[in-house]
Structure formats: structure tokens, C-alpha cells
Amino acid sequence: MAKLNQILAVEKGVKASTQRAVTDAYHTIQKSPLLSGLSRTYQPIDDEGEQLPPESTRVQVKTEQVLTDVGAALTRLFDVTATKDWTNTVAKADVVVDGQTLIEGAPVTYLLFLEKQLVDLHTFVSKLPTLDPSETWSVDENTDTWRTDPVKTTRTKKVPRNHVLAEATDKHPAQVQVYNEDVVVGYWTKIAFSGALPARRVNALLARVQKLQDAVKYAREEANGAVVEDREVGEAVFRYLFA
Structure with missing residues (x-):
């Protein structure tokens, strides 16, 4: 059976091909000459009259066939998306850092959210102000800040x-x-005072963020390995719509 990560791999291609098919169909039915046909014969009023050849133009596009083709293209997209979304409701994994489970049974959609948030958090932590390394700093108990000698x-x-x-x-x-x-x-x-942080503290925070980022990515990959149950909803939808 297919896995969620395999469905995710083909989803983008299915979306692109479906969009092209629907767009092409839309442009096709806007071209009136393609939907029009003609058959014309000529009969002179007597045998002495001029004989003219018949004329005919075939209908090149049938709207019912266009509907069938669009329905078929969209049915594939509807089924792939349904399979993905139904599986996302059960695809879960634990977020584990250094053997400690921080988040248990996180849905894959939440793991994707967490990944994005941690990227922003990594940027924030990397910009935290640090103490001037040219000075010697110690904790000042009275002000709860850092101070120089x-x-x-x-x-x-x-x-x-x-x-x-x-x-x-x-x-x-x-x-x-x-x-x-x-x-x-x-x-x-x-005596100089500062509310900044020692560089070692900032580096330690960055290391923690990076560890959690790695753990979330691992959990997402694990969740995306969930076995999918194919969902076929498109046929019923378009059988109703285009019947």
C-alpha cells in the first residue's frame, strides 16, 4: 500500500496537470467556431442551372465531452487530496529530544506548523544581544543584571x-x-551594567532550537510514512454535478 509521503510526492504534479486540463477546457469552449458545424447542398431550379458542390464543416468540440474530460481530471485531484487529508487526520508521531518525549502523538499538520515556527524562533534567538567580550562580567544580585568590575x-x-x-x-x-x-x-x-546575555548562553539556546528542529523534522518524516487508505470521492461528486 502507498504511504503518505508518496501521496505528497505526486500531489503537486496532479494539481499542475489538473489546472492545465481545466484551463485548456475553459479556453476551448470559448472558441465558438470549434463548437459549430455546417452542412449545405445546392440544387439549381432546373437541369440547365449551375451545379455547385456541397459544403460542410464538422463540429470539433462537444461540450458534453469537455465536461467528461474535466470531470476525469478533477476526479484524480479530488481523490489524491482526499487520500492525503484523511490520512493527515491519523498520521501522528512523537517529538523526542535526547530521549525525552516533548510532544506525544503530534499530527503531521501540527508538525508542519511547528517547523515554520522554529525557523522564526531560530532567527530570533540568533539576534539576541550578547555581552561585550572585551569586558569581564559578573551577576549583580541587586539589579539582576550583569556588571563589570x-x-x-x-x-x-x-x-x-x-x-x-x-x-x-x-x-x-x-x-x-x-x-x-x-x-x-x-x-x-x-561600573557598566548590561541586560544582554553571555555568548555561551545564546549558543546554548541556539543548540536547543536546532535539536528541536531536527526532532520535529524526524517526527514529520515518521508521520508521513503512515500507510494511506485510498479515498475515491471524485467520481460520486462529478456523477452528481455533470449527470
Whole structure:
């Protein structure tokens, strides 16, 4: 018997071929000349009259046949889709990570949803802010954040000073040069705080997401290995529609 993954493999092709068939049928029945036929003969009023050959045009497209062909194409699609959807209601698998079952009996449709969500979550986690690796960080219990070690720096102030270049004499005043001197007037103690995460924490989170992604893919493959029961609903539908 076929398995769900085999039905999924052919579904896309069936959809494409059915769409082409229905589209072609639609365009065909829009061409009025293809549905029209003609038979015409000529009879002169007497034996001396001109004889003309008969004319005829065959009907190339019969609408009833078009309906039959469309019904046949859609019947295949209806049956394949029904087989897939009915099997999806029973195709289930456990999501297991490191021997621990996180989700038991997850339907294949939920596993597909979970796969997409985990792709987005992986992107989110990979963009989490990390602590500056050039600093040494430790947990600050008071603020529940990370903090650096205190760094002490000086605060200086420019104080004007006089430098005597030449002493005063009885003939000349003293020659004095004024300059500024940086004088330490205090000390700054700086501690940086951050709400970011250590890189090792982000890497550990990413590893967990990736493990779960792998587990979900494995579970989906297992669920898609479910044996299908062929469903044939299309014939009944189109027997009613086009009867």
C-alpha cells in the first residue's frame, strides 16, 4: 500500500496537470467556431442551372465531452487530496529530544506548523544581544543584571600657574609666563551594567532550537510514512454535478 509521503510526492504534479486540463477546457469552449458545424447542398431550379458542390464543416468540440474530460481530471485531484487529508487526520508521531518525549502523538499538520515556527524562533534567538567580550562580567544580585568590575579614573582640573622667565630689576619688570597645569581634583569609579546575555548562553539556546528542529523534522518524516487508505470521492461528486 502507498504511504503518505508518496501521496505528497505526486500531489503537486496532479494539481499542475489538473489546472492545465481545466484551463485548456475553459479556453476551448470559448472558441465558438470549434463548437459549430455546417452542412449545405445546392440544387439549381432546373437541369440547365449551375451545379455547385456541397459544403460542410464538422463540429470539433462537444461540450458534453469537455465536461467528461474535466470531470476525469478533477476526479484524480479530488481523490489524491482526499487520500492525503484523511490520512493527515491519523498520521501522528512523537517529538523526542535526547530521549525525552516533548510532544506525544503530534499530527503531521501540527508538525508542519511547528517547523515554520522554529525557523522564526531560530532567527530570533540568533539576534539576541550578547555581552561585550572585551569586558569581564559578573551577576549583580541587586539589579539582576550583569556588571563589570569597578574601574577607577581620575578627574583633573586646569589650574593656572606662573613661570618666572626673568626676575624683576630696577629697570625692567619681571617676565612671567602663565600656563595651565592639570591637577587631580577627584576620582571616578565606573561600573557598566548590561541586560544582554553571555555568548555561551545564546549558543546554548541556539543548540536547543536546532535539536528541536531536527526532532520535529524526524517526527514529520515518521508521520508521513503512515500507510494511506485510498479515498475515491471524485467520481460520486462529478456523477452528481455533470449527470
